[in-house]
Amino acid sequence: MNSSLVTIITLAVFILIFCALSLLAGRKNKASADDYVVAGRRMNTPLLLMSMGATYFSTWTLLGSFGVYYREGIWFAGFTTWAIIQGSVFIWLFGTRLWYIGKKFGFITPGQMVEHYYASPTLRLLFSCVGIVALVPVMLIQVTGSATALASLTDNAIPYTVGVIVSSVVVGFIVLWSGFRGTAWADAFMGVFFATILVFTAIFVVGKAGGLSFLNNVADHKPQLLTNKGNPMAMLELWLGLSFGAWALPHMWQKFYSASSAEVLGKVAMFAPFWNSWMMACVPLAIGLSANIPGLIPGAADNSDAILPLIFSEYAPILGSFVVAGILAAAISTINSQLLSSSSLVAEDIWRRFFNKNMGDRSLRLVNRIVVLVITTIVLVLALAPSGAGYLIPIASLGFSLGLQLVPTALGMLYIPVITPKGALAGLASGVVILAATAATGFDYFFGPGINGIIVNILFTTVVSLVTMPAPRNSENDYHKIFASAFGQNNIEEGKNSVYS
Secondary structure, X not given: OOHHHHHHHHHHHHHHHHHHHHHHHHOOOOOOHHHHHHHHHOEOHHHHHHHHHHHHXXXXXXXXXXXXXXXHOHHHHHHHHHHHHHHHHHHHHHHHHHHHHHHHHOOOOHHHHHHHHHOOHHHHHHHHXXXXXXXXXXXXXXXXXXXXXXXXXXOOOOOHHHHHHHHHHHHHHHHHHHHHHHHHHHHHHHHHHHHHHHHHHHHHHHHHOOHHHHHHHHHHHOHHHHOOOOOHHHHHHHHHHHHHHHHHOHHHHHHHHHEOOHHHHHHHHHHHHHHHHHHHXXXXXXXXXXXXXXXXXXXXXXXXXXXXXXXXXXXXXXHHHHHHHHHHHHHHHHHHHHHHHHHHHHHHHHHHHHOXXXXXXXXXXXXXXXXXXXXXXXXXHHHHOHHHHHHHHHHHOOHHHHHHHOHHHHHHHHOOOOXXXXXXXXXXXXXXXXXXXXXHHOOOOOOXXXXXXXXXXXXXXXXXXXXXXXXXXXXXXXXHHHHHHHHOHHHXXXXXXXXXX
């Protein structure tokens, strides 16, 4: 049996597992938008942790990250700082408050919360549209990236077109049938699968590179790779986008909504940095650096972005099919929650809010599914049209920077009461315009597009908020009083007393 046939069989088995998990999860769904979009707010710690982590395991994790460490060296490990900030501090500081308000008022999208607090339908529409623009192109890149990788790793036994269709159809099926619950189950399975591949591969490669002395061996050949160097401004852009920007993106916001309790989010905040840092940074770093030892991974110098498949090609060709399956799993785990989130934003924040306010939950769920089909079709068509995919690549690379532009509006609801509706609207609009203009013209002197955008965003938000009126406040939308009551010092002291009594 040749390796291509083994790969195709392995992929078929994994696709069947994905579909089976989706079917099992779908049987537990109720006919409500709340259950379909945020799993009825009953997500436990293991599932939510795996779902959040797997969302960040993209095809870049299994391909490009190894090449970055191979070429750039250890300094790029600074990128892991975002995992500690976003995966721990921000989940607790922001996620618990989003969860509390979401549960209290039954929100399933970020836009609902934005309009409820700011009393601005226009701000809700802009906030949701920016969120969709940030997510849809990223989904496209995952589809095209995984399809290209499958074609190259199987010597075109799985052509690019087939890879695009398989990725799109499987993701569409998981989301269409089972909603958030199905994506979480699939994420848990896929996360364990490719994490296992990475860990055992790292143990094997580091062992071949000298074990615990592998860094010394790397230093003997390329000591410059162990030097703290790099582009501080580029790293700052990455940190801000991946930390501040990531938590504000709609699919992460809805993951916060889905938690069964604040305690679940607290536990996720504790464990997420270990999951993200070790899997997404430390393991690729060890393998990528080790690949610089001459003769360890033949072909790495010619194609550093294919180090992982090159390892299996050299040492265990028959197991290479699992790498191919892992790449598909990584793409699916990134796309599925983004597809669900994008469809819910279109259905709830655009269609229901502006075209059919009296639509019930059953009808909304139907619209959600129709939008899933539409977005899946759009991604599929664009992925099969090289010119379309190429046009969207620059936008996709700015996804987290677009998420960063949502932060001032979100912080106004959570921590900064002086931000007004017009201030938030002016800041968000100006930030997006500056980001787009900077990216389109290439004018990124000193700062990149994301930082340029957020500087202008904060400036406009502050100035306009100082000269405009805040939204009318009552017991329903005065979130800051609600937070003070729910998380205030008196409650904390009462909690301590109850613990020690």
